[in-house]
């Protein structure tokens with residue numbers, strides 16, 4: 125894994141998926157943070173259980189790695205129902221969706237990740253399915269085509285999206301509840317990390333946990349990933365004391381491990397830094413357009429927009445203006461550079 129991968133909330137290697145599976149909380153009680161969303165989901169699920177009906181459809185919206193898949197699994201687990209998993213990119217024709225929907229068992233929870241990437245024709249089929257538990261299947265072609273109605277078993281759809289703005293209104297309106305997941309506070313990430321360290325049998329100091337929490341972009345997936353690298357570092361370089369097999373991870377080992385992977389004190393990685401220094405040194409702090417910036421650092425505009433920019437905006441190093449991206453005074457400060465025209469002394473003139 126490269127340094128860029130390490131803080132990319134989207135990447136999942138096979139070993140990482142297995143690792144995530146082991147760390148996923150299984151109940152709402154175990155799920156850290158997102159207090160409002162947890163309370164809302166709990167109420168919705170309890171009411172459905174009391175009335176012995178399938179819970180309403182749920183949309184989970186928010187950046188990658190904040191726990192949407194985990195919450196979908198928890199919904200099925202707490203409602204005591206089976207879970208079927210699918211994703212928008214896998215549903216490229218209405219027929220793909222019809223096959224999934226028509227094979228659901230009564231009460232099943234259907235999770236569609238990246239639901240905004242589903243084909244338009246499938247979206248339209250989903251409207252009727254969500255509302256009436258029915259779909260119309262087209263038989264034949266051209267003028268002789270007829271639509272045959274097919275009743276479905278009642279189900280709960282849990283959709284997840286990183287781009288809720290891309291969902292058409294009729295689809296968004298059919299969810300009984302939309303949960304907006306927020307980035308996690310450092311104290312919540314510390315709880316995520318403590319739990320993961322326990323599950324990994326990693327002994328780690330409290331201030332070392334805090335150091336990782338401050339560098340993981342408010343994202344549990346990155347927190348867990350950085351913890352793994354710290355575990356590796358401790359395994360290889362740590363000195364076991366008190367007769368135990370593995371050393372204890374301390375703040376020095378966290379700093380050394382994360383410096384090695386070029387994750388800085390704010391959680392910025394190599395690409396973040398490249399974007400920032402290009403903006404500051406080459407474009408005088410901006411405004412600079414997304415495409416120009418992407419070409420200058422040799423990266424896809426989409427990656428800059430989806431992964432780099434939201435984080436830099438959130439921690440206040442850049443702002444988005446109608447004329448392009450601009451570095452903030454904090455952005456200049458973090459890179460130890462002086463903003464042109466600000467704080468000039470007579471000696472500079």
Ligand SMILES: Nc1ncnc2c1ncn2[C@@H]1O[C@H](COP(=O)(O)OP(=O)(O)OP(=O)(O)O)[C@@H](O)[C@H]1O
Nearest residue numbers: 144147148155156188189190191192193194344345
């Ligand atoms: N609230 C939480 N408490 C503890 N661990 C969490 C929490 N949220 C997420 N995690 C951990 O973070 C990892 C990523 O979570 P998950 O896969 O649910 O994110 P996601 O939002 O579905 O991401 P994507 O949109 O990229 O699929 C999981 O391994 C899970 O263990």
